[in-house]
Amino acid sequence: MSADPADGTTARPTVVPGQRATRQRAAIGDLLDQLDDFRSAQDIHEELRRRGEGIGLTTVYRTLQALAEAGEIDVLRTAAGEASYRRCSDTHHHHLVCRTCGRTVEVEGPAVEHWAEKVAAEHGFAEIDHTVEIIGVCESCRS
Amino acid sequence: MSADPADGTTARPTVVPGQRATRQRAAIGDLLDQLDDFRSAQDIHEELRRRGEGIGLTTVYRTLQALAEAGEIDVLRTAAGEASYRRCSDTHHHHLVCRTCGRTVEVEGPAVEHWAEKVAAEHGFAEIDHTVEIIGVCESCRS
DNA sequence: GAGCTTATCGACACCGGGTGTCAGTACCGG
DNA sequence: CCGGTACTGACACCCGGTGTCGATAAGCTC
Ligand SMILES: [Mn+2]
Ligand SMILES: [Mn+2]
Ligand SMILES: [Zn+2]
Ligand SMILES: [Zn+2]
Numbered sequence: 447m448s449a450d451p452a453d454g455t456t457a458r459p460t461v462v463p464g465q466r467a468t469r470q471r472a473a474i475g476d477l478l479d480q481l482d483d484f485r486s487a488q489d490i491h492e493e494l495r496r497r498g499e500g501i502g503l504t505t506v507y508r509t510l511q512a513l514a515e516a517g518e519i520d521v522l523r524t525a526a527g528e529a530s531y532r533r534c535s536d537t538h539h540h541h542l543v544c545r546t547c548g549r550t551v552e553v554e555g556p557a558v559e560h561w562a563e564k565v566a567a568e569h570g571f572a573e574i575d576h577t578v579e580i581i582g583v584c585e586s587c588r589s
Numbered sequence: 590m591s592a593d594p595a596d597g598t599t600a601r602p603t604v605v606p607g608q609r610a611t612r613q614r615a616a617i618g619d620l621l622d623q624l625d626d627f628r629s630a631q632d633i634h635e636e637l638r639r640r641g642e643g644i645g646l647t648t649v650y651r652t653l654q655a656l657a658e659a660g661e662i663d664v665l666r667t668a669a670g671e672a673s674y675r676r677c678s679d680t681h682h683h684h685l686v687c688r689t690c691g692r693t694v695e696v697e698g699p700a701v702e703h704w705a706e707k708v709a710a711e712h713g714f715a716e717i718d719h720t721v722e723i724i725g726v727c728e729s730c731r732s
Numbered sequence: 733g734a735g736c737t738t739a740t741c742g743a744c745a746c747c748g749g750g751t752g753t754c755a756g757t758a759c760c761g762g
Numbered sequence: 763c764c765g766g767t768a769c770t771g772a773c774a775c776c777c778g779g780t781g782t783c784g785a786t787a788a789g790c791t792c
Contacts, residue, residue, distance in 0.1 A: 466739055466788050488778080502742035507779065527670045527749085528778065542712055551712050557704045562723050565696045569685055570728035578721045580705050585713035609759050609768055631749080645771035650750065670778085671749065 462516070473499045474509050483550040484522060484530035484543070522579060544584035553580070605659075616642045617652050626693040627665060627673035627686070665722060687727035696723070 473494055485493075491506040510531050514521045520534045522541065534552060538559075542551040558578055566574045616637055628636075634649040653674050657664045663677045665684065677695060681702075685694040701721055709717045 464739070468740065468788070470741075486778090504742055504744095504780085505740080508740095511779095523666060523670060526778095527666060527672075529670075542709060542714055544714065545718075551714075553708045553712075555704050555708065557700050558721075561698050561700045565698065566685060566723055566725050569694050569696075571685060571687065571723070571725035572731060574723060574725040575688075576721070576723045578701075578719070580709055580714070580717060580719045582709050582714035582717040588715060607768070611759070611769065613770075629749090647751085647771050647773095648769080651770090654750095669749095 470499075470501045470505050471509055473501060474506065474513075478513075478519060478531070478533040481532070483548045484520075484532045484541075486524070486528050486530045490531070540578040540580070542580045542582070544587055545581050546583055546587040549584050549587075613642075613644045613648050614652055616644060617649065617656075621656075621662060621674070621676040624675070626691045627663075627675045627684075629667070629671050629673045633674070683721040683723070685723045685725070687730055688724050689726055689730040692727050692730075 474490065477490060477494060477497075481490075487507045487510050488503070490510070491501065491503045494501050494506070510519070510521075510529075513519045514531060517536075518533070519531050520541075521529050521531055522543075524530055532550060537554070539552045539554040540558070542553050543549070558576075562576045562578075563574060566572070617633065620633060620637060620640075624633075630650045630653050631646070633653070634644065634646045637644050637649070653662070653664075653672075656662045657674060660679075661676070662674050663684075664672050664674055665686075667673055675693060680697070682695045682697040683701070685696050686692070701719075705719045705721075706717060709715070
């Protein structure tokens with residue numbers, strides 16, 4: 447989970463040169479490790495304050511964005527258009543989310559990946575990116 | 590394309606009882622028929638005004654939403670979180686969109702549909718819905 | 733450890749897409 | 763042609779998110 451020892455081989459830009467390790471960033475990182483479904487910036491800010499962390503909402507917004515941009519966490523938009531974040535495994539995957547409780551399962555499928563690339567190529571599109579999310583109601587929410 | 594004759598079999602609630610046909614709705618519908626990539630409510634409003642239609646932005650927002658909710662048009666969210674609309678074919682499909690010019694191609698694939706259902710079932714999820722969008726750069730935008 | 737440079741923080745003003753309100757308008761069934 | 767009511771749209775407002783900028787504090791140097 448930590449990073450950047452003296453070896454220059456692992457190109458994990460976890461700590462971009464010039465990036466500082468602050469109490470606030472640590473707090474956000476720790477919290478993300480504990481949560482396991484997608485949460486909005488405001489949720490996270492609220493939870494941190496509840497736990498007694500002094501931290502500003504602006505900081506939470508920007509830190510989450512930076513983490514997302516760095517690929518350390520995943521973002522997805524709720525139906526309302528709000529961004530929500532979650533620390534995921536670092537392999538490519540998609541999400542199966544419960545629309546009631548928010549429970550999230552990481553899923554993957556070569557079938558989709560191939561399909562996406564094939565379809566794009568057939569239409570002359572390049573530099574492809576794709577979003578695939580499945581939303582439904584989980585087992586426990588149905589009882 | 591039209592609907593609701595006297596037969597009670599086709600449950601196509603295109604014109605919900607109590608819904609009125611107004612000049613504004615007609616104008617929006619006509620414009621949507623002419624455009625063929627995703628446009629925001631503001632784009633559509635602007636274009637209508639340019640063409641001399643007197644119409645309020647609020648009306649455009651609400652009409653597009655209603656059309657989307659009725660399944661008559663598709664919605665998708667831009668990277669900026671803005672909703673954009675397009676009249677599509679009425680069969681289930683997904684989109685291949687150019688991130689430069691917005692050119693849109695409807696695509697479909699049984700492979701993805703099956704995959705989504707299988708994955709959901711495996712994890713005990715029901716009442717599944719899914720979003721699949723492919724974004725890239727189209728051929729002409731690359732030259 | 734002190735000093736210094738500079739990334740970061742965060743209160744606050746602000747932005748912009750979208751929504752609630754409500755008085756005025758115009759469909760449309762009778 | 764009329765009346766009831768769905769619809770319209772100007773306007774105030776909501777709210778997630780961003781720009782600003784003085785205060786703060788990492789972390790490197792000596
Ligand atoms: Mn994929
Ligand atoms: Mn599908
Ligand atoms: Zn659930
Ligand atoms: Zn293009």
